[in-house]
Amino acid sequence: MNHWKRLTPAQIKARVFDALNQNVDFRDPKVLGVPASHLDDKVFYADAPFLKDAPYLATLVQNPNHIGLHTTGSSEHFFAGTQALEREVIRVLAEDLLFAEADSIDGYIASGGTEANTQAIWLYRNEFMQEHGATLDEIALVYSADSHYSMPKAANLLQLATYPVAVEDATRALDTAALAQVAEQIKAEGRKYVIIVSNLMTTMFGSVDDTEVYVQAFQSAGLTFRLHLDGAYGGFFYPVSNPQPTHDFRNEHVSSITLDAHKMLQAPYGTGVFLARKGLMHYVHTGEAQYVEGQDTTLVGSRSGANAVAVWMILMTYGPHGWFEKVDILRRRTEWLAKQLDEQNIRYYKAEASNILTMRAEDIPDAIARDFGLVPDQHDNPSWYKVVVMDHVTIDALEPFVFSIKDYRSSEVS
Numbered sequence: 001m002n003h004w005k006r007l008t009p010a011q012i013k014a015r016v017f018d019a020l021n022q023n024v025d026f027r028d029p030k031v032l033g034v035p036a037s038h039l040d041d042k043v044f045y046a047d048a049p050f051l052k053d054a055p056y057l058a059t060l061v062q063n064p065n066h067i068g069l070h071t072t073g074s075s076e077h078f079f080a081g082t083q084a085l086e087r088e089v090i091r092v093l094a095e096d097l098l099f100a101e102a103d104s105i106d107g108y109i110a111s112g113g114t115e116a117n118t119q120a121i122w123l124y125r126n127e128f129m130q131e132h133g134a135t136l137d138e139i140a141l142v143y144s145a146d147s148h149y150s151m152p153k154a155a156n157l158l159q160l161a162t163y164p165v166a167v168e169d170a171t172r173a174l175d176t177a178a179l180a181q182v183a184e185q186i187k188a189e190g191r192k193y194v195i196i197v198s199n200l201m202t203t204m205f206g207s208v209d210d211t212e213v214y215v216q217a218f219q220s221a222g223l224t225f226r227l228h229l230d231g232a233y234g235g236f237f238y239p240v241s242n243p244q245p246t247h248d249f250r251n252e253h254v255s256s257i258t259l260d261a262h263k264m265l266q267a268p269y270g271t272g273v274f275l276a277r278k279g280l281m282h283y284v285h286t287g288e289a290q291y292v293e294g295q296d297t298t299l300v301g302s303r304s305g306a307n308a309v310a311v312w313m314i315l316m317t318y319g320p321h322g323w324f325e326k327v328d329i330l331r332r333r334t335e336w337l338a339k340q341l342d343e344q345n346i347r348y349y350k351a352e353a354s355n356i357l358t359m360r361a362e363d364i365p366d367a368i369a370r371d372f373g374l375v376p377d378q379h380d381n382p383s384w385y386k387v388v389v390m391d392h393v394t395i396d397a398l399e400p401f402v403f404s405i406k407d408y409r410s411s412e413v414s
């Protein structure tokens, strides 16, 4: 761990206020040209005394705009202080969590996993078009059937054909025969370029796609591909609970990764993370953004610097060991639940070292599922219900659910 170190609350406060002091203060009479200001002080009480002890809330009130990309080129000088904290977040995640080489990754705090996945697909689509002269109908977007709906959404926006790959029902692993067929179909349709989005824990199952299976399939089909990891759910979890060199930047085939700080990291909504190897972001550079210093290489445009500060504060509050301990507790609670369900012969899927447990809906009465807030794979006629063991899902919270299942099972037998 070169950059990720636990800091005390006093150190965190000092760093954030120092960063805010390096940003422009909108109360300065010499900030005349920016179409923005501090939060409206008739509504948001800029002088509330507690703000001096609340670095995140103070950042919200000061309202920095992190428009653009800050890991390369120039950026709006007005917000240089908090941009530096965002750069630190990108470095910690790329190098200390996901084992990238020093200074090899660009990235930014996106609005969420949907934006970060779309940014990746947009970037590779443009790369294929700009470098290889590809037309839209020569590009294929491939992902597993368990992937998040942000993939078809991005395909719709970017006008790409989609190829969802079937997974095996019990293991949720990619169906290799189906994948081989998809590769053949892509070739038969005259497509030459493939954007692969591989899951680093799926939304419904917590399953992790084997990146090697994708690489083998498209290498042997002789197709040119780029591979993006969707770690919106698992990016802060799996690399800690089950680190694998195939599922981070040690894998040369992984060009970019999505993470979502507003899921496992419990950051405020609006905090996804997009990370990409250097040398790629220029494919989505919007040079027409001439009034923005450094122009814009992100999908979103204006975005709150408070989101970056929130992620920085959470990472530094825990440090790498504190974060490992948190992940380990969630993983152990999930194992506890799995053991209770085994005793009741409830069928479920749980990936190794995961904190999602997904039960066959046939084994769980709808009333219990509703009562305990389980989430179905689909609201009409569900096949699965999931429990996601987040911070608030303690064993004390899980136990009444287990008791209800036991009661239901014994009433079935009697």
Ligand SMILES: Cc1ncc(COP(=O)(O)O)c(C=O)c1O
Pocket: 111, 112, 113, 114, 115, 117, 148, 150, 201, 202, 203, 230, 231, 232, 233, 234, 260, 272
């Ligand atoms: C695997 C995965 N990818 C992408 C997303 C989309 O993230 P967001 O809702 O932050 O846009 C989610 C959200 O649940 C997800 O689980």
